Amino acid sequence: MNKKTDELQVELARQDELKNKKLMTNMWVLLCTTSIFYIGIIYLAIFALKEGPLLGTIVGVSTVIFVIVAFYALKLEVEAGYYKCNNCGHRFIPTYWAALWAPHFHTTRYLKCPECNNRSWAKKVMTKED
16 A cells, blocks of 8 residues: 555656646747747837837837736746755745745746745756655
């Protein structure tokens, strides 16, 4: 019976890691695609229209859409996996607001660990445990 329980736990951990990797992949695809379209629309609008209220409207609307997608991409990043504290090694999921305001480079964020209460550059990891 104990062997069966261990096998189920391993399978659940594997499925959780796979789900987290899919979320991160979706986040990057969404963000990269939106960035390419945003830059393309801005260039096309600038070169085609040169000036006027239509140009301002296109730039404004496309910027709002880009920002909304960026906030959603952050939501996907926070929901996928965990952040590993650089000080104590504790793995945790920060709040959306903590991740939003944290300085970051790629998916490494300067966050406060709930375990040791210290701030460090927490790296994104896909599993709860090694």
